[in-house]
Amino acid sequence: MSVIELENVSRAFTVSSRTGLRRTRREVRAVDGLSFTVEPGEVVGYIGPNGAGKSTTIKMLTGILVPTGGTIRVAGVDPSRNRMKLAKRIGVVFGQRTTLWWDLPLKDSFAVLQKMYGVPRARHAENLATFVELLNLGDLLDVPVRQLSLGQRMRGDIAAALLHDPEIVYLDEPTIGLDIISKARLREFLAEVNKERGTTIILTTHDLDDIEALCSRVMVIDHGRQVYDGTLAGLRASQSAPRTLVVDLASSLPAITVDGATVTKVDGPRQHLTFPTSTSAAPLVAQIAANYPLVDLSVAEPTIESIIARLYTAATPTP
Structure with missing residues (x-):
């Protein structure tokens, strides 16, 4: 059975504005007719531009907001009607809003959470040692939360969200404020939690390296509507983003001529050519090798950033 089910879910807000002495009100749909399911153990990247409806969706999934229309079930229950029951089955990290106690040492926050969730002491100790x-x-347990850096606090928040063995974890920008090494370690940690415990993870992030490293599935939302749901490979294919052939020649030359490819950049002896994703690079390489002093070349796949940008552009309504 799916652990998350949304059917035709909408959430509208009323926005007031004033023009002179006249006040007007209008309805804004942050989420509009959203439907999807998530299976146990999936790691799903839930992405979109600012204001797309990601945070509103997560708040409805946790029961903080009630949908204007449609139905939601998480772990078999309606989140807004069963917030206390659901709280023990989910973990949440909301970006820069900490769930830790500001003036307490980190270890005391973890101790409070053990009491709140009623986690057996032995299991809490085991989880805590692992995380x-x-x-x-280890070096941060005696440090008050207010003295932690953003990256340190984020690691503490993620541990706090997992100490009670939740079935589902919602992570909002979990690698924010982390350096490259810390990001890699956190991604490894999340992958291990998913693999060893079967934890379902919903990840919202602007760091698309997180998506590529962790997610088997990507959902893209824009203006409250779902514009893509599938694999990263499927997303790349759906947008037909061009590939790039990077050619190193023995000497600097004007833009070379190759059937089926277009030179987009000349940087001394290095030239960049774009060609369709559906086209094989082999015939292009053969042409270049036969007609130019080729030294080296490489094929660069379209970046996930460029693909997402194309998708957003296609999904944006024309004024």
Whole structure:
């Protein structure tokens, strides 16, 4: 059975504005007719531009907001009607809003959470030891939360969200404020939690490296509507973003001529050519090798950033 089910879900807000002495009100749909399911153990990237409706969706999934229309079931229950029951089955990290106690040492926040969720002491100690090691929190346990850096606090928040063994975890920008090494370690940690515990993870992020490293499935939302749901490979194919052939020649030359490809950049002896994703690079390479002093070449696939940008452009309504 699906752990998350949304059917034709909408959420509207009333926005007031004033023009002179006249006040007007209008309805804004943050989420509009959203339907999808998530299976146990999936790691889903839920992405979109600012204001697309991502946070509103997560708030409805956790029961913080009630949908204007449609139905939601998470772990078999209606989130808005069963918030207390659902809280023990989910973990949440909301971006820069900490769930830790600001003036308490990190270890005391973890102790409070053990009491709140009623986690058996032995299980809490086991989880805590695991997460402290994997997230490198040992030197931070006695530090008040207010003295932690953003990246340190984020690691603490992620540990806090997982200490009670939730079935589902919602993570909003989990690698914000982390350096490259810490990001890699956190991604490894999340992949391990998913693999070993079967935890379902819903990840919202602007760091698309997180998506590529962790997610088997991507959902893209724009203006409250779903514009894509599938694999990263399927997303790349759906947008037909061009590939790039990077050619190194023995000497600097004007833009070379190759059937089926277009030179987009000349940088001394290096030239960049774009060609359709559906086209094989082999005939292009053969042409270049036969007609130009080729030294080296490489094929660059379209970046996920460029593909998402194309998708947003296609989904944006024309004024």
